[in-house]
Amino acid sequence: MTPRTDKRRAILEGALEVFARDGYTRAGIDVIAKEAGVSTRTIYNHFQDKAALFQTVISQSADQVAEAHTAVIDSYLRKVTDLEADLTELGMALTRRGATDHARHFALVRHIQADADHIPRPAVQAWQDAGPLRVRRHLADRLAALPGLRLDDPARAALHFTALISPDTAYGAPAPDEAYIRAGVRAFLYGYHREGSAG
Secondary structure, X not given: OOHHHHHHHHHHHHHHHHHHHHHHHHOOHHHHHHHHOOOHHHHHHHOOOHHHHHHHHHHHHHHHHHHHHHHHHHHHHOOOOOHHHHHXXXXXXXXXXXXXXXXXXXXXXXXXXXXXXXXXXXXXXXXXXXXXXXXXXXXXXXXXXOOOEOOOOHHHHHHHHHHHHOOOOXXXXXXOOHHHHHHHHHHHHHHHEOOOOOO
């Protein structure tokens, strides 16, 4: 690994820390430089401006979270034996991952949701494409393959499932507990369960 690669990695790591803590508008390049242990000039040698840095940070972070979440989806939906139980376990696993393994990423997402009007649209779109939309497409594919579900529109079903198990925590709503997720899964199955199917 070259010194330039090391510095770029340090910049991205420092920027994620600062953006997750302070949000996009309040984060300063000088603060990011201090967190990363580099000069502001070094940051500008790698990134055109704060917007370009933010877009790279959120895209990279979203990509890592999406990788983890698609792996979780595969592990729970590859071989379903009890539709309600397995979907509930999936919902619990996804929400646990967000709360523990990717805390900085989801802190950054909360800043995006709260300050969307002041964040460059390309950065928001890059985050959506690398993260939520990618995971939703993957979930839609896996749901469509389940014999116990009746899906006219798998993409819409994936959106409904996600919304039912994950409340909007951007403004201080509590993280979902098992009872919340179980109720969400039952509501999802009420609308999408194929009559007469087992499980």
